[in-house]
Amino acid sequence: MLHPEIETMSREGIRELQSKRLQETVRRVYENVPFYQKAFQEIGLEPGDIKSVDDLSKLPFTVKQDLRDNYPFDLFAVPKSELVRVHASSGTTGKPIVVGYTQNDINNWADLMARCFAMAGATKDDTVQIAYGYGLFTGGLGCHYGAERLGATVVPISGGNTKRQLMLMQDFGTTVLACTPSYALYLAEEAVHMGIDLPASQLRIGVFGAEPWSDNMRKELENKMGIDAYNIYGLSEVIGPGVSMECQCKNGMHINEDYFIAEVVDPETLEPLPYGQKGELVFTSLLKEAFPVIRYRTRDISVLIEEKCDCGRTFVRMERVAGRTDDMLIIRGVNVFPSQIESVLLAIGETEPHYQLVVDRKGAMDDLEIWVEVSDKMFSDEIRRLEELERKLRNEIQSVLGISAKIKLVEPRTIPRSEGKAKRIVDKREL
Ligand code: ADP
Ligand code: K
Ligand code: ZN
Structure with a gap:
């Protein structure tokens, strides 16, 4: 465990930490983002009304359309000169969804992603081949900074170029592969065509996400590559990859609750649902400076699992994403x-x-x-x-x-x- 004092914190401790950070986030958006200030004022909400996570449901939701309406930078809570990076993801029409990061945001994200790689069992001794796309997508660079922060040897190869991926994988002794599960399957099949015995190679861990996949797909990838395959979840609006990550129990993804508060709501009535019930995932960021989000509706369908995990972590888990409430294809x-x-x-x-x-x-x-x-x-x-x-x-x-x-x-x-x-x-x- 990379951050045991946090990852195994008591539920009460997590609550307190979240409450404190929630108050700060609410104040930050109220003071710096006209969109949020207006949304709060419309329902007569003052930042001081939010004292703990119990007050979360008093806050208004944020949706993708709000990001579009404020394209490109109007939801940012810092002056543009404080940004060190922007990323973008597909919007529903021509314009993308734009998100930004301060230097602290990038540092926090790197810590978070380092924790995620460690959850899968990676250490500084690993060689991590990052075959997620680099560029405006958060996948490549998000994994890159995290694996570097862990101290691993990063191979920033990006997606595509399959034969070269497989050649370098063998020559460099890659031990961890990070990419989409479908690209992992493609790599595995190409390896067979090229006569490469992946299970006999040093590859031992897969960190797969950015699209839905199943437990059957996990078994297939694990057999074909001779690895343990782990699910990683995230979205640009919330930070990018690393919102949640599977531990070695492979039984749902732990939500990084020191960075985010997760809720599941009924997508029709928007009522928060208790743990164990299926609905739409909603996230509130707790540490982000440049692009904080308040109750962001992801459109992803999942279930939050409260039961304590055998790994000893106390963070709640989410089940695999079971679908979308909109028509987004991945x-x-x-x-x-x-x-x-x-x-x-x-x-x-x-x-x-x-x-x-x-x-x-x-x-x-x-x-x-x-x-x-x-x-x-x-x-x-x-x-x-x-x-x-x-x-x-x-x-x-x-x-x-x-x-x-x-x-x-x-x-x-x-x-x-x-x-x-x-x-x-x-x-x-x-x-
Ligand atoms: P990313 O680069 O992490 O995929 P995007 O913002 O481009 O970020 O896409 C986010 C969306 O991708 C999520 O809302 C979800 O629908 C999907 N997604 C990401 N990770 C997973 C995963 N592990 N399982 C299922 N869907 C996922
Ligand atoms: K995606
Ligand atoms: Zn666990």
């Missing part, structure tokens, strides 16, 4: 909203407004096909023109969403019409 770890694709199609304007997203898993990799209707006239046009349009759409999707998709132009009236909500997504992936 393709190779990247969040994708149908509305983003729709705006690309409409902006180009050469297709009909009827489309469907078909998601499948070909081998290990998620595969996104965008079916879109073209006009009768267009369809009877030259093949070359259709190919040109396909290419244009593909490039635009790649540049807006940052992922590749296959475009399939189909005849008019071939995509099923619905009488209610259009069925935009056909997800054939099995968990």
Whole structure:
């Protein structure tokens, strides 16, 4: 355990720590973020009304739309000169969700992620290959700073380049692999094709997250790679990876409660639910300076587990994410909203407004096909023109969403019409 005095703190101690930090956070957002000040004033709430975690439910919720409305920097609680980094994640339309960090935030995040790697059993003696994407996504750099903070040897290879990943994995004696579970499976399958015996290699731990996966997938990855595979959860709005992490009991992810307060609420009534009941996860940050969040609704569905864990940690756990309350898709770890694709199609304007997203898993990799209707006239046009349009759409999707998709132009009236909500997504992936 990296921080035993905190990770095994009494529940009463955690409560006190959270209450103190909650008061500070509430004051910070009230004094520095007009959005929160207004939201508090609208319901007649003064920062002094929040004295402990018991008062949490008096606070208003924050949703993704609020982040969009305040794009890019209006929810930040520090002057821009205090920021040392920004990250961004997919929004529901063209503009991304932007989050920022002060130097203290980056330090805290590094400590937090170091703790997460240690929870999986990693130490300074490990070599950690980070195959999450580096860049605006929080995955790569979040893991990077954490593994460095732990004192491990970091291989910042980022995603892709599979053959090279496998070569360096062997040559460098990688012991810990951090990436999405689907990319891990792809690496495992490529290794077999290349005649590499991963179970015989030094690889021993997987830190996998950014997308949903199942216990069956865990077994498969553990067998194919000869590792113990652990689930890590997080989201940019709250900090990035490291909001919660599985311990070696592999029985739910411990929420890092010294940094965040977790709640589960009924997504319809927004009433907080007791431990053990399934609902939408909501997080309040406790230490963040640049981008504090108050009761942020994640749209992720899970359950909080109160029972003490065999590892000795006292932090509550959350079950694997069981789904979303919105239509966000996660393709190779990247969040994708149908509305983003729709705006690309409409902006180009050469297709009909009827489309469907078909998601499948070909081998290990998620595969996104965008079916879109073209006009009768267009369809009877030259093949070359259709190919040109396909290419244009593909490039635009790649540049807006940052992922590749296959475009399939189909005849008019071939995509099923619905009488209610259009069925935009056909997800054939099995968990
Ligand atoms: P990240 O880079 O950590 O994926 P994003 O902000 O891009 O951060 O995406 C966050 C979303 O990804 C979460 O709200 C959740 O839907 C999904 N996600 C992240 N980690 C997991 C996980 N371990 N299991 C299931 N879903 C996850
Ligand atoms: K994600
Ligand atoms: Zn545990």
